[in-house]
Amino acid sequence: MQAEGMKRRRCMSADIDRIRHSLAHVMAEAVLHLHPGVQFGIGPAIQDGFYYDFLFPQSIANEDLPAIEKEMRRIIAQNQTFVREEVSKAQAREIFRDQPFKLELIDGLEEGTISIYRQGDFVDLCRGPHVESTKELRPDAFKLKTIAGAYWRGDETRPMLTRIYAYAFATKAELEAYLRMLEEAERRDHRKLGKELDLFSTHEEAGPGLIYWHPKGGRVRVELEKWWREEHYKNGYEILFTPHIGKSWLWETSGHLGFYKANMYAPMTIDEDDYYIKPMNCPFHIMIYKTTSHSYRDLPLRWAELGTVYRYERSGVLHGLMRVRGFTQDDAHIICTPEQIEDEILEVLRFSLSMWKTLGFSKIKAYLATRPADSVGDPERWDQALVSLKKAIEKEGLPYEMDEGGGAFYGPKIDLKIQDAIGREWQMTTIQFDFNLPERFDMTYVDKDGRQKQPYMVHRALLGSIERFFGVFVEHYAGAFPVWLMPDQVAVIPVAPTFDEYAKEVTAFLRGKGVRAKAMLSEERMNAKIRDAQNQKIPYMVILGQREKDERTVSLRLRTGSQENGIPLETFASRVLGKIEAKALDL
RNA sequence: GCCGAGAUAGCUCAUUUGGCAGAGCGGCGCACUCGUAAUGCGCAGGUACCGGGUUCGAUUCCCGGUCUCGGCUCCA
Numbered sequence: 296m297q298a299e300g301m302k303r304r305r306c307m308s309a310d311i312d313r314i315r316h317s318l319a320h321v322m323a324e325a326v327l328h329l330h331p332g333v334q335f336g337i338g339p340a341i342q343d344g345f346y347y348d349f350l351f352p353q354s355i356a357n358e359d360l361p362a363i364e365k366e367m368r369r370i371i372a373q374n375q376t377f378v379r380e381e382v383s384k385a386q387a388r389e390i391f392r393d394q395p396f397k398l399e400l401i402d403g404l405e406e407g408t409i410s411i412y413r414q415g416d417f418v419d420l421c422r423g424p425h426v427e428s429t430k431e432l433r434p435d436a437f438k439l440k441t442i443a444g445a446y447w448r449g450d451e452t453r454p455m456l457t458r459i460y461a462y463a464f465a466t467k468a469e470l471e472a473y474l475r476m477l478e479e480a481e482r483r484d485h486r487k488l489g490k491e492l493d494l495f496s497t498h499e500e501a502g503p504g505l506i507y508w509h510p511k512g513g514r515v516r517v518e519l520e521k522w523w524r525e526e527h528y529k530n531g532y533e534i535l536f537t538p539h540i541g542k543s544w545l546w547e548t549s550g551h552l553g554f555y556k557a558n559m560y561a562p563m564t565i566d567e568d569d570y571y572i573k574p575m576n577c578p579f580h581i582m583i584y585k586t587t588s589h590s591y592r593d594l595p596l597r598w599a600e601l602g603t604v605y606r607y608e609r610s611g612v613l614h615g616l617m618r619v620r621g622f623t624q625d626d627a628h629i630i631c632t633p634e635q636i637e638d639e640i641l642e643v644l645r646f647s648l649s650m651w652k653t654l655g656f657s658k659i660k661a662y663l664a665t666r667p668a669d670s671v672g673d674p675e676r677w678d679q680a681l682v683s684l685k686k687a688i689e690k691e692g693l694p695y696e697m698d699e700g701g702g703a704f705y706g707p708k709i710d711l712k713i714q715d716a717i718g719r720e721w722q723m724t725t726i727q728f729d730f731n732l733p734e735r736f737d738m739t740y741v742d743k744d745g746r747q748k749q750p751y752m753v754h755r756a757l758l759g760s761i762e763r764f765f766g767v768f769v770e771h772y773a774g775a776f777p778v779w780l781m782p783d784q785v786a787v788i789p790v791a792p793t794f795d796e797y798a799k800e801v802t803a804f805l806r807g808k809g810v811r812a813k814a815m816l817s818e819e820r821m822n823a824k825i826r827d828a829q830n831q832k833i834p835y836m837v838i839l840g841q842r843e844k845d846e847r848t849v850s851l852r853l854r855t856g857s858q859e860n861g862i863p864l865e866t867f868a869s870r871v872l873g874k875i876e877a878k879a880l881d882l
Numbered sequence: 883g884c885c886g887a888g889a890u891a892g893c894u895c896a897u898u899u900g901g902c903a904g905a906g907c908g909g910c911g912c913a914c915u916c917g918u919a920a921u922g923c924g925c926a927g928g929u930a931c932c933g934g935g936u937u938c939g940a941u942u943c944c945c946g947g948u949c950u951c952g953g954c955u956c957c958a
Contacts (some may be wrong), residue, residue, distance in 0.1 A: 341885040356886075443953030444885020451955060455885050458953070490893075499931080499949040558957090604958085609883050610949085612956065624958060725958070762918035791916045819920085831943095840917055854919055 310714045315340035315463045317377060318367070318437055319347045322459065324365035324417035330355070334450045335419065336396045336447060336456045343473060344437065345465040347506040348445055348456040350396070353455065363459070368434045375415045377425040381408040390418060396447065398455075404433045436470045437463035460592035477541030479717050484617040485769035492774050492782075492831065495765075496564060496614065498834070504613040506762055511782035514811070518763060518780050520601060522653075522878070523625060523758075530646050532627060537579030539603065549578040550735055554704070554746040570733040576602035577729070577754060580628045581736045589740040594750060596641055601761070602626045614764035615783035623761040630733075632740070636751050637683040640726065644687045644709070647757045651713060654768070655777060655880045658714035661693045662722075664701035671705055672730025680728045680751075681707045715771040723759040726751075775832040775854060778861040778874045778882065785812040786828035790821050790840035797844040800865060801837065811872050829854060834882050835871060853882050 319338035326333055326349055336348030357850075375854065380389065383602035384401060389410045391397035393597065397420050412421045414429070426432060447453040458723060464470040481487075489495045495514035508516060524534060543562060546552045546654035551559065554576060562569035573579070580590040580598050603623045612618055631639050651659060663684055666677050684707060688695050693711075702708055706728030712720040729752045731737070739747040758764040768776070778784055785805055788799040798814045814832075815824045828836045842861070849867050850860045862870075874882065 354886085441952055442886065445954045446884075449955065451884065455954080457885075460953080497949095503949065561931060606957085609956075611883065611885095611954080613950090618957070622958065626958095725957080756958065758958090763958055788918085793915065818914090820914095820916065822916090822918070823920050829919055836918080842917090850918080856919090858918065880942090 303715075311465055312340040313424055313426055314423075314432060314465060317429070318420070318432055318463050319345040320417065320425065321367050321370050321429060321432065321463065322363065322412060322421055322439075322711065323347050323349075323419065324370055324415050325363050327417055329359075329362060335394055335397060336356050336445075336458075337400075338419075344440070344461045346445075346458050346460045347762045348447070348458045350454065350456050352440070356444065357442060359440070364439050367437075368606065370415060371434045372431050373415070374428050374430045376428045378413045379425075379732045380411050380413065382411060384409055387411065387420065392421060398616045433465070433467060435459055435467040436465060447802060477718055479768070480719070483717070483770045483773045484615075485617075485766040488769050488774045489615070491836045492769075494769070494782075502620075503609060503610065504618075507615060510536040512765070514782040515765065515776065515780050519761070522779075523601070523626070523650075525718050526646075526650065527597075527599045528625075530597070530642070531612075535580060535583060535598050535600045537576060537583070537600060537602065538573075540572050541569040541578065543571060545578050545582070546675070549581075549732060549733055550864065551575065551578070557678070558608075560605060560607055560705045567687075568677040572605045573602075574604050576600055576604065576607045576624065576626045577628060577706070577732055578736070579600060581732060581738060583736060584630060587734065589750075591632055591742050591748075592742055595629055595635050597627060597629050599625070599627035606734055612625065616762045616769075619762055622763070623803070624756050625758045625761065625764075627755050627757075630738070630750045632742070632748075633679070633751055637686060639753065640709075641690055643686040643726050643755050643757075644691050644693075647711060647726075647755075648691065648693075650757050651711075651724075653878055654711045658692060658753065660712050660720065661695035662698045662710045662712065663664065663688065663695055663703070664698040664703075664710065666702055666707060667700045667704060669704050670702070671734075673715065677707060677728055680730075684709050684726070684728075703727060705729050713767075715767060715792070716773075721763075721767045723764065724755070726753060726755045726759050727784060729754055773832075775834070777878060777880050778871065779876075780836050781832070781834055782811065782822055783813045783831065783833045784810055784875070785832075785835045785837060786824070786833045787814045788811055788828065788836055788838050789816070790820055791839060792816075792818070794839050794841070797839050801839060804864060805868055805871070808868050808872060809877070810868065827850065833865075837867065855867070855882065 319340065325333055325339055332352040334350040336350070338345065338347030359371050360807060384406060386406065387401050387841070388398060390661065391401065391413065400420055409420065410422060412419055412423060412425055438461060440462055443458050444455045445458040462470060462473060464473060485636050489512070490513060493509050494515070495509055497503065497509045498507065527534060527690055540563070543552065546559070551574065559574050560572050562571050564570075580600070583598070584596070586805045592791070601623050603621065605621045608618060612796065612835065629639050629643065651657070663681070665681060670677070684816040688709065708725060708727035710722050711724035712722050714720050733752050735747050738750055739754070740750050742748045777814055786806075787802045789795050795816050798816060802812045815828065817824070825836060832854055834854050836852040836854070838852060845848055846861065848863050849866060850858070851862055852858050871877075
């Protein structure tokens with residue numbers, strides 16, 4: 296039953312890929328009609344549609360897209376058939392003699408027959424499969440999106456082609472649903488909400504990719520970090536603080552100056568020594584490890600730090616809080632014996648999942664990355680590490696995918712991707728083995744048999760970075776965070792200035808209990824204040840007038856719009872405190 | 883970094899063959915004393931991203947730079 300469902304889904308996904316890929320060919324044909332002399336790159340189906348890469352005789356702009364879209368619809372209406380042919384390599388070279396990119400692709404293919412597809416006057420080198428005829432393509436279920444530059448074969452030393460992206464689905468309804476999701480994503484965009492809710496900013500005059508946390512963003516961060524520290528102590532971690540810069544010796548020893556230099560900032564000279572600002576925290580933690588000798592009895596060590604690192608990112612990749620040049624990792628290093636590693640991995644995974652649960656994320660998928668072509672460390676250790684990673688994932692019952700060859704050169708890893716409220720996946724947690732640094736820094740412990748041995752080391756970040764986490768968090772909740780993380784938890788609104796005194800009293804009462812309450816005492820109308828509080832996503836609004844003053848109650852409006860009258864002040868306070876303490880997701 | 887688009891008041895945006903810079907929101911002031919999403923009136927607010935060029939005259943056209951956005955590549 297389940298297997299059947301799976302099969303059907305796979306089959307449907309193959310169908311949609313066929314539609315998307317066929318539309319890519321139709322787009323190529325349309326482009327050929329409108330821009331003769333164009334050269335073709337590749338045109339695959341992708342997650343939400345398709346793209347095709349072209350080298351145009353003269354550059355085109357977004358304004359050219361409607362004409363291409365129109366031509367595509369004309370082609371579809373002609374009911375053109377897709378015809379597969381098999382040709383020899385030599386024949387293929389002849390067919391594509393004016394298409395250098397295709398010729399390069401042909402050169403890369405194995406000897407034997409090569410399949411090509413024809414429709415209308417367009418022919419493409421293609422494995423297929425395609426739909427039978429353009430009849431199967433819905434003219435209203437695709438939409439050209441944007442043009443963008445893309446290097447030929449993703450290689451920045453190769454020519455840059457013009458890529459046209461399109462959304463495409465099996466039906467118009469699916470396309471429309473997807474476009475609505477995109478609108479929703481735009482509405483939730485953390486850069487927009489960050490401004491509207493006064494959470495953070497960046498400043499071009501002061502440097503791109505560097506985040507300024509405003510009081511309200513700062514409040515969220517402080518609450519989050521407070522909780523993070525408590526959880527780490529509860530889970531057997533110790534918390535470290537380490538410097539922001541270190542002498543070149545440190546980075547030479549760690550190897551960062553060899554393999555990570557492109558992401559590090561130029562050194563500063565202090566007393567004739569070069570110091571680098573840190574792109575990672577690990578070497579500092581190792582320095583602490585090496586201050587004493589360690590017995591196997593001391594292990595495992597779980598050392599965490601909210602460590603702020605700086606990494607050079609190319610200007611074109613910066614993106615709000617998601618991709619920045621300075622960020623704080625919720626980093627930790629676990630140093631343990633080989634015997635302990637399996638339990639330690641499982642613990643980290645459990646810990647991570649429990650954190651995500653508290654934060655209101657429950658759809659989580661693991662990606663297990665294996666040994667890449669270039670790697671350091673004993674293959675046997677890689678295998679053992681991989682087994683313990685896999686066991687941990689399976690024990691937790693997490694869905695997972697293999698990412699073959701996707702590990703770092705120094706060890707395999709588990710990445711967790713969390714799904715947000717509108718179905719997007721974000722890579723956050725990372726758990727990485729490191730066979731490199733213990734070796735380079737000559738880390739040791741004394742084992743039961745009295746011998747010096749090298750410990751295992753695992754790097755892990757649960758939230759990833761505080762900045763990126765906050766970006767995802769803002770978008771997941773669209774700014775309406777759980778109460779415990781809300782900068783303002785209660786808005787106190789008198790119906791008229793006559794009741795300002797009672798509003799102050801209520802506010803002071805709540806603040807005295809540790810609730811972040813804010814009295815809204817301006818000359819504005821009550822309705823304007825409610826609107827303002829609502830826009831600020833303040834979870835609780837208490838409305839105060841004569842009745843409430845007489846009875847020492849509050850009239851409560853939630854940000855969801857619901858309303859409850861005549862709640863005794865104490866009752867309300869304990870309700871809010873209860874939600875805060877429980878880190879409840881509801882109000 | 884590369885390809886493409888953009889930058890006008892604190893915010894969101896108008897401003898067409900190149901001729902004195904505009905609105906709404908927000909801010910401030912005054913009036914109104916109000917019961918669950920915007921009370922009314924008034925005032926202030928600008929080196930049109932920065933630098934150069936063309937022109938009698940540039941927010942507008944050209945060149946260079948910065949930053950932002952969509953991608954490529956990379957990644958927490």
